[in-house]
Every structure is written in structure tokens, then in C-alpha cells.
Amino acid sequence: MSQLVLNNVRKSYGDVEVIKGVDLDIKQGEFCVFVGPSGCGKSTLLRMISGLESITGGKISIGGEVVNDVAAADRGLAMVFQSYALYPHMTVRQNLSFGLENINTSKTDIESKIGSVSKMLQIDMLLDRKPKDLSGGQRQRVAIGRAVVREPSIFLFDEPLSNLDAELRVDMRGEIADLHRRLGNTMIYVTHDQVEAMTMADKIAVLRFGEVEQFGAPLEIYNRPNNIFVAGFIGSPKMNFVEGVVAKLDGSNLTFKTKSGAEIALPAADFDLSEGANVTLGFRPNHLTIAEGAADLKVTVRDAEQLGGESFVFGQCDDAPITLHLRGQTDVDHGAEIGVAIDREHIHLFDTDSGNTLRKA
Structure with a gap:
């Protein structure tokens, strides 16, 4: 009732x-x-x-x-x-x-x-x-x-x-x-x-x-x-956003190209997409890790907060602010460039112009 x-x-x-x-x-x-x-x-x-x-x-x-x-x-x-x-x-x-x-x-x-x-x-x-x-x-x-x-x-x-x-x-x-x-x-x-x-x-x-x-x-x-x-409003810290374009769409996979030209291979099956579309990639701070090998994005570190059991790293990528929420402690320094990897199971894609999600219902 x-x-x-x-x-x-x-x-x-x-x-x-x-x-x-x-x-x-x-x-x-x-x-x-x-x-x-x-x-x-x-x-x-x-x-x-x-x-x-x-x-x-x-x-x-x-x-x-x-x-x-x-x-x-x-x-x-x-x-x-x-x-x-x-x-x-x-x-x-x-x-x-x-x-x-x-x-x-x-x-x-x-x-x-x-x-x-x-x-x-x-x-x-x-x-x-x-x-x-x-x-x-x-x-x-x-x-x-x-x-x-x-x-x-x-x-x-x-x-x-x-x-x-x-x-x-x-x-x-x-x-x-x-x-x-x-x-x-x-x-x-x-x-x-x-x-x-x-x-x-x-x-x-x-x-x-x-x-x-x-x-x-x-x-x-x-x-x-x-x-x-x-x-961006629900979730603390807020979701990260990087603008780019769908450079290639191949069945259940796509290539996302950032403004600076970096290319990231992403799953496409859950989204309504078209090749050449302007899209915004969203990913939460706890779905990022510092990459030990090949990186999805290069991030310039502005600051790091050490809270003992967890750490927050604040940086910049393609003029977009990027936050990493990491378990434990980290030793990254101000001004350092680090590579980060995105958890593919937790990505979000939005239409850049309207802001609406591109995820299928």
C-alpha cells in the first residue's frame, strides 16, 4: 500500500x-x-x-x-x-x-x-x-x-x-x-x-x-x-569521468579513445553504442589500482592522503580530476606520473552531450 x-x-x-x-x-x-x-x-x-x-x-x-x-x-x-x-x-x-x-x-x-x-x-x-x-x-x-x-x-x-x-x-x-x-x-x-x-x-x-x-x-x-x-553525486569519493570517443566497435568489445589519444579496450555488450559517438567513461575510485604492467591511463599525482588502513590519491588525467581509493598505505609522491588500471566489471558509459547513461535497461 x-x-x-x-x-x-x-x-x-x-x-x-x-x-x-x-x-x-x-x-x-x-x-x-x-x-x-x-x-x-x-x-x-x-x-x-x-x-x-x-x-x-x-x-x-x-x-x-x-x-x-x-x-x-x-x-x-x-x-x-x-x-x-x-x-x-x-x-x-x-x-x-x-x-x-x-x-x-x-x-x-x-x-x-x-x-x-x-x-x-x-x-x-x-x-x-x-x-x-x-x-x-x-x-x-x-x-x-x-x-x-x-x-x-x-x-x-x-x-x-x-x-x-x-x-x-x-x-x-x-x-x-x-x-x-x-x-x-x-x-x-x-x-x-x-x-x-x-x-x-x-x-x-x-x-x-x-x-x-x-x-x-x-x-x-x-x-x-x-x-x-x-x-557523480552518489558515492564518496565521487565517480571519476574521462571524456572520449568510441574509436572502434567490434561486437561485444569497443575501443575507447581519450582526448589525448590513449586507447582503452572495454566490454561493450551492456551498452547501447555507435562507432564515433562522444562518450564519457565513468569509474569509481575503488575500482582503480596502480598498474604494475600495462596501464589504462597515466595520472599525474597532485596529492595523497594516508589514513593508515586506506589511502586516497588525487591526480589529473586529460584535464580531468582522478581519485584512487586504495587499501592500505602507498608511497606515491606529489608530481609523480603513475599508471592506473580500471576494473572492467564496474565501468559506466554516458552520452557526453545529454549526460544520460548508455547502459541497456
């Missing part, structure tokens, strides 16, 4: 269209992440679902009911904001109970819900403190708790971890994912951090310029990106 359906949803501010006909079908209990660069429209889309922003066109349905004209308070949703949005003059207990009191929940039920939710989120020892006396992580737990006590049909998270330090972000990421497993509610989560998207989501919607570039399971998007934008 689909709990949330967006059908050709649009949003304009005057003559500027910021959401350009979004279609999404989010099933009951799914954890869906909206991800994309700043300004792509993901937070606007979330606010339209919540009812905090009106829509210019299309339909939003929750549980089979069109809610275009339903007030935010009547949609049965709960939202967790980036800024926490806690009442500073209230204690944690009062922040948790405020929404329940507004809908005339009995004191007994309020106490019961606050007790169970505060224990689940490990904030039961903080109930008599005010927000100013809490750490960032504790404030975020309270903000989440305020949403949980309302028992909404859908949780909406608007970049809830962006104000936390790196280590706490990782911890809270795990806690939100665990909360989803325990409650089983539908959750929609907005972030610009694709690592959060990959590690938390059942489904990811990748947005750019107010449009959904791809919607699917995290590994599906990672392994079979629709276009160069998605391929």
Missing part, C-alpha cells in the same frame, strides 16, 4: 518554478531520503508534503486521501527541524507534552507517552532540564521525541543532523535508523549528505533543479545511475 503519493507536484514563486512536476510513490513503512545539492528543492518539497508550503499544481495524497487543501495540523504528520525548534522557556517534559496538551490528550496518557518515549530515546534523565542546559545531541533527541509522542503516520526530517559534529552525526544516524526499525512508521528525511542517504534509506530520491533525477534503492542508484549527475 502506498502511504504517500506525489503526482506532478509543482511549486512556483512568481515566474520562478522551483519544483517541476515531481512524481513519487512512497510505500507504508519506507524510509525515503531526499538528497541533492543546496537549492535543488528538497526542503521545499518536504514543506509542501507537511502543509507548511502550498502547492502550485499537482496532487499530494496521504493514505489515499488528497491533502492539497488540508491544513498542516490535520495531516497526521510530525516534522523534526534542523534548528530543533524547541521552546527555550520550557523544560524537556513540557516540550514533549505541549503538542499533546493542544489536542486535549489526558494527563495520564501524556505521562505514559512521555515516559516510554523518553526511555526509548535515553532522555528520561533530562526531563526537568531546559534546552539551554542540553548538548546538541540531547536537543536533537528531544526534538525527535516531541515528534514521536504524537504518534504520526509519517515522520518528516529536515536535515536534522547538520548542526552536530561528525562523530555525533554518525551516532544519531544509527539512532534514527534504529527508531525506524522499532516504530515501523514511514519516514521522509532530507539531507545534502549522500553518506546519510546511502546508510539510512530504503529508497532515495536524487533531486536537481526541482526535478527527481532518479528514485530507487541506494545500491540500485549506486550501481546503475541514470546519468552523470547521479553518478
Whole structure:
């Protein structure tokens, strides 16, 4: 059963269209992440679902009911904001109970819900403190708790971890994912951090310029990106790209020729190609190795990061940045020219002009 359906949803501010006909079908209990660069429209889309922003066109349905004209308070949703949005003059207990009191929940039920939710989120020892006396992580737990006590049909998270330090972000990421497993509610989560998207989501919607570039399971998007934008945005470090031409096409094999004239023999069976076509070869940093013999590409090293158990080598090839993600440690030096080999089983080919994948469906 689909709990949330967006059908050709649009949003304009005057003559500027910021959401350009979004279609999404989010099933009951799914954890869906909206991800994309700043300004792509993901937070606007979330606010339209919540009812905090009106829509210019299309339909939003929750549980089979069109809610275009339903007030935010009547949609049965709960939202967790980036800024926490806690009442500073209230204690944690009062922040948790405020929404329940507004809908005339009995004191007994309020106490019961606050007790169970505060224990689940490990904030039961903080109930008599005010927000100013809490750490960032504790404030975020309270903000989440305020949403949980309302028992909404859908949780909406608007970049809830962006104000936390790196280590706490990782911890809270795990806690939100665990909360989803325990409650089983539908959750929609907005972030610009694709690592959060990959590690938390059942489904990811990748947005750019107010449009959904791809919607699917995290590994599906990672392994079979629709276009160069998605391929470069999903994955850390980002995918490498080298432009060239299909110099020769021979059955299930092709010869890819780079701008500098280097030729690379590649499998062609999985792609829709024509000889002479301008194509972009994509390959991820962990699918490169330093070649001991014949190399596919020559890379000039700009920098290397040694992290102990792994290394990152940053270089240049044909004016394109190239990153290698290597296991263990490496001794390459700045300015050195190294040969690299590409794992043929994990290549991607894109039409250079349109940016679309050339992989067969």
C-alpha cells in the first residue's frame, strides 16, 4: 500500500518554478531520503508534503486521501527541524507534552507517552532540564521525541543532523535508523549528505533543479545511475569521468579513445553504442589500482592522503580530476606520473552531450 503519493507536484514563486512536476510513490513503512545539492528543492518539497508550503499544481495524497487543501495540523504528520525548534522557556517534559496538551490528550496518557518515549530515546534523565542546559545531541533527541509522542503516520526530517559534529552525526544516524526499525512508521528525511542517504534509506530520491533525477534503492542508484549527475553525486569519493570517443566497435568489445589519444579496450555488450559517438567513461575510485604492467591511463599525482588502513590519491588525467581509493598505505609522491588500471566489471558509459547513461535497461 502506498502511504504517500506525489503526482506532478509543482511549486512556483512568481515566474520562478522551483519544483517541476515531481512524481513519487512512497510505500507504508519506507524510509525515503531526499538528497541533492543546496537549492535543488528538497526542503521545499518536504514543506509542501507537511502543509507548511502550498502547492502550485499537482496532487499530494496521504493514505489515499488528497491533502492539497488540508491544513498542516490535520495531516497526521510530525516534522523534526534542523534548528530543533524547541521552546527555550520550557523544560524537556513540557516540550514533549505541549503538542499533546493542544489536542486535549489526558494527563495520564501524556505521562505514559512521555515516559516510554523518553526511555526509548535515553532522555528520561533530562526531563526537568531546559534546552539551554542540553548538548546538541540531547536537543536533537528531544526534538525527535516531541515528534514521536504524537504518534504520526509519517515522520518528516529536515536535515536534522547538520548542526552536530561528525562523530555525533554518525551516532544519531544509527539512532534514527534504529527508531525506524522499532516504530515501523514511514519516514521522509532530507539531507545534502549522500553518506546519510546511502546508510539510512530504503529508497532515495536524487533531486536537481526541482526535478527527481532518479528514485530507487541506494545500491540500485549506486550501481546503475541514470546519468552523470547521479553518478557523480552518489558515492564518496565521487565517480571519476574521462571524456572520449568510441574509436572502434567490434561486437561485444569497443575501443575507447581519450582526448589525448590513449586507447582503452572495454566490454561493450551492456551498452547501447555507435562507432564515433562522444562518450564519457565513468569509474569509481575503488575500482582503480596502480598498474604494475600495462596501464589504462597515466595520472599525474597532485596529492595523497594516508589514513593508515586506506589511502586516497588525487591526480589529473586529460584535464580531468582522478581519485584512487586504495587499501592500505602507498608511497606515491606529489608530481609523480603513475599508471592506473580500471576494473572492467564496474565501468559506466554516458552520452557526453545529454549526460544520460548508455547502459541497456
